[in-house]
Amino acid sequence: MIPAPFDYVRPSSLDEACRILGAADPAEGDVKALAGGQSLLPLLRLRLAYPSVLVDLGRLEELRGVQDRGDHVFIGALTTHDEVLRSPVIREHAPLVALATATVADPAVRHRGTFGGSLAHADPAGDLPAVALALDSVLVTASGAGGREIPAAGFFTGYLETALEPGEVLAGVKVPKLGDGWGFHYEKFHRTAQAWAVVGVAAAVRLEAGTIAQARIGLTNMGPAPVRARTVETALRGVTPPAAGAGADGGRDPVRDACAWADEGTAPPADLHAKPDYRRHLARVLTHRAVRAALS
Ligand code: FAD
Structure with missing residues (x-):
C-alpha cells in the first residue's frame, strides 16, 4: 500500500531535529523521527501510522x-x-x-x-x-x-x-560493563529462521567459586513490554549448578527449579503464533536453556 501523504525533513544537526520534533502541533498530526525505517515504514504503508511530518535522523x-x-x-x-x-x-x-x-x-x-x-x-x-x-x-x-x-x-x-x-x-x-566471571546467552524461539521471537530470553549469570552469585534475566514477548524475571534471579542466587545433563533423568536440578518461576508476573499475549499458556511454558524452558548456556 501507499502511505498517506507526509512532509519529509532531513535536519543536519541534533538541535534542529529536536526543535522540529518539539515544535509539532498535535492538532496538525504526528511528527515522527525516522531512523532505519524498518519498523516505521511498514506501519506507514499499512496506514497503521500516518504522521504529517517525518524527521529523518540519517544525517546526525x-x-x-x-x-x-x-x-x-x-x-x-x-x-x-x-x-x-x-x-x-x-x-x-x-x-x-x-x-x-x-x-x-x-x-x-x-x-x-x-x-x-x-x-x-x-x-x-x-x-x-x-x-x-x-x-x-x-x-x-x-x-x-x-x-x-x-x-x-x-x-x-x-x-x-x-x-x-x-x-x-x-x-x-x-x-x-559487567566485568569478570559473567556468562551470557540469548535464547530465542521463532517459527522460522529470521522471524520475530515467539518468546526470547536474555540471560547474564555470574559464578563465584562454582555457585551462582548473580543472575539477570530479561524476557521478550511475555507482556506488552519487556519483563525482568526477578523471581528467577533471586531463586538462582546461591545455587550450585549440577553437571551438564543432571536432572535429565527426572532427578532434581536446582537451576531448572529456579527457572520454573520465569513466567511469574508476566502477561503474555495471545496471537497467531502462540497462546499465553504456551508462551508461559516456553518462558520456563527457554530460561533454563539460556541460563545453562550462559553458565557454560
Ligand atoms: P524506524 O523504523 O525508523 O523507527 C521505529 C520507531 O522508533 C519510530 O516510531 C521512530 O519514530 C522511532 N525512533 C527511531 N529512532 C529513534 C530515535 N533515535 N529517537 C526517537 N525515536 C526514534 N526486530 C527484532 O528485534 N527482531 C526481529 O527478529 C526482527 N525482525 C524483523 C523482520 C523484518 C522483515 C523487519 C522489516 C524488521 C524486523 N525487526 C526485528 C525490526 C528491526 O529490528 C528494526 O530495525 C527496528 O525495530 C526499528 O529500528 P529502525 O532503525 O528501523 O527504526
Whole structure:
C-alpha cells in the first residue's frame, strides 16, 4: 500500500531535529523521527501510522557508533544492527548485545535497522529491549530542554510505548560493563529462521567459586513490554549448578527449579503464533536453556 501523504525533513544537526520534533502541533498530526525505517515504514504503508511530518535522523553523525567509555559501552542510537555485530568493543564488553542482535531478522534488515530504533519502537517481540533491561542499561535522550538519562527499567512503559516525550530523541544507550566471571546467552524461539521471537530470553549469570552469585534475566514477548524475571534471579542466587545433563533423568536440578518461576508476573499475549499458556511454558524452558548456556 501507499502511505498517506507526509512532509519529509532531513535536519543536519541534533538541535534542529529536536526543535522540529518539539515544535509539532498535535492538532496538525504526528511528527515522527525516522531512523532505519524498518519498523516505521511498514506501519506507514499499512496506514497503521500516518504522521504529517517525518524527521529523518540519517544525517546526525553524532548519533552513530560504539564507544568504550571505561565503565560502560555507549551505543549511538543510529548505529545499525550490522555495525553493532561488527564492533570489537561490543564483542568484548557487551557480548549479550551481540548475541541477541545476531538473531534480529536478516542481513538486509540488519544493515538498515538501528539499535536506537529498536528500543524507541519498543515492540514487545523485539529482541533488544529485553537485553537493555537485563543489563540495566541507561537510555540517553536529547531534547530542546537538554536531555535525560532514563534507566531501561523506566523506559519501556507499555505496548509500543516508551518514556520518550514529544520532541525528545533517543541519542544513545549506556550499557554497563559487567566485568569478570559473567556468562551470557540469548535464547530465542521463532517459527522460522529470521522471524520475530515467539518468546526470547536474555540471560547474564555470574559464578563465584562454582555457585551462582548473580543472575539477570530479561524476557521478550511475555507482556506488552519487556519483563525482568526477578523471581528467577533471586531463586538462582546461591545455587550450585549440577553437571551438564543432571536432572535429565527426572532427578532434581536446582537451576531448572529456579527457572520454573520465569513466567511469574508476566502477561503474555495471545496471537497467531502462540497462546499465553504456551508462551508461559516456553518462558520456563527457554530460561533454563539460556541460563545453562550462559553458565557454560
Ligand atoms: P524506524 O523504523 O525508523 O523507527 C521505529 C520507531 O522508533 C519510530 O516510531 C521512530 O519514530 C522511532 N525512533 C527511531 N529512532 C529513534 C530515535 N533515535 N529517537 C526517537 N525515536 C526514534 N526486530 C527484532 O528485534 N527482531 C526481529 O527478529 C526482527 N525482525 C524483523 C523482520 C523484518 C522483515 C523487519 C522489516 C524488521 C524486523 N525487526 C526485528 C525490526 C528491526 O529490528 C528494526 O530495525 C527496528 O525495530 C526499528 O529500528 P529502525 O532503525 O528501523 O527504526
